[in-house]
Amino acid sequence: MVKAIVGANWGDEGKGKITDMLAEESDIIIRFQGGSNAGHTIINEYGKFALHLLPSGVFYDHTTCIIGNGVALNIPWLVKEVKEIVDKGVPQPRILVSDRAQIVMPYHILFDAYEEERLGGNSFGSTKSGIAPFYSDKYAKIGFQVSELFDDETLQEKVKRVCEQKNVILEHLYHKPLIVEEELLATLREYRDMVAPYVCDVVTYLRDALKDGKRLLLEGQLGSLKDPDFGIYPMVTSSHTIAAYGAIGCGIPPYEIKDIVTVVKAYSSAVGAGEFVSEIFGEEADELRRRGGDGGEFGATTGRPRRMGWFDAVASRYGCKIQGATEVALTVLDVLGYLDEIPVCVGYEIDGKVTRDFPATVQLKKAKPVYVKLPGWKQEIRGIKNYDELPENCKKYIEFIEKELEVPITLVSNGPRRDEIIRRK
Secondary structure, eight states: EEEEESSSSSSSSSHHHHHHHGGGGGGEEEESOOTTSSSEEEEEEEEEESSSSOOOTOTTOOOOOOOOOOOOEOOHHHHHHHHHHHHOOOOOEEEEETTTTTTTTTHHHHHHHHHHHHHHHOOOOOOOOHHHHHHHHHHOOOOGGGGGGGGGGHHHHHHHHHHHHHHIIIIIIIIOOOOHHHHHHHHHHHHHHGGGGGEHHHHHHHHHHHHHHHHHTEEEEEGGGOTTTTTTTTOOOOOSTTTTHHHHHOOOOGEEEEEEEEEESSSSOOOOOOOTTEEHHHHHHHHHHSSSSTSSSBBBOOBBBOOOOOEHHHHHHHHHHHHHHHHHEEEOOGGGGGGGGEEEEEEETTTTTTSSSSOOHHHHHOEEEEEEEOOOSSSSOOOOOOOOSSSSSHHHHHHHHHHHHTOOEEEEEEEBBTTOEEEOO
């Protein structure tokens, strides 16, 4: 049985908490794309954590956590993250790294920063984690695969070839210091020693696990609207954020994915640039940002204040459709308890016509939100475990969103902790 957990929106939907919760009933948790450029915030009995590379199932002693081949693997970051959670009292997690995963290099991070600097006011709002240069190199076939670390001859030949190419760009485009071959080779040998205890033929491991009836949980990073094909291009990430890519990003057959839990936020937020139709500003946004999440709406990786907006039914329905959602987890509902009424974006007005369909970016730039306002419930709902005990207007809000999404809402998160969840049939 394979279940995927993915985001419907711009990321920051609360996937970490949902993965952490559902990991309890899973055997293997797999990150299948992305890198250390986004974080999943988790609060449990060990404390509060912002995970970046580690799958959100590392807090259980019965789970195996896997870095799949689709991940941008920053090896020093992985080692640092493991140490950080162990130092906080978390038992040493069982971690496997695919021998087919590719490595984020130090120069990827530099190139990311150099390009944002070169673009100036037209930059993409990158986290400068090296993700775009990493994936560019992967598909240009000049990336370093984990398996190559263990063949010194291959490594030396590739280092020479890569340095020749990168140094031309460093010298003539960015006017920055060149890469030294010997230093790069030494770094890669250090990486080999760091990652060696974790390396595994993950394709074979997962094939055997499926034969044995193990329960697999695929954990996605960011959300539908950051996908390079289906998102708000070009202000997107560089790996596919949709559940369909889960099969590729860890090496299992696509037909094995039986359930796609798509996480949707009860309001909207985004980090970075790009179209955001239901965005709000000023004091209205500041108030929602201050109250949002646990300690406010700030990026788990960058610390940047998130852009805020009301629930966007057009974007969220599209996000669920692209994911192939079989069920929805609705998060941070408790945050909205201060409002007398709650706007919901139910359509986009483009060139004088209203649509319920999410358009490509060139049309999205012209879109204006069409709102309906629902009555608030003016009540604290944290701690409620039974759906029927929620205030009537709160249930009406959930049911309105469910109707707009056209997918059943089976989980309602009403607080940041693992156990602050309501299960609906």
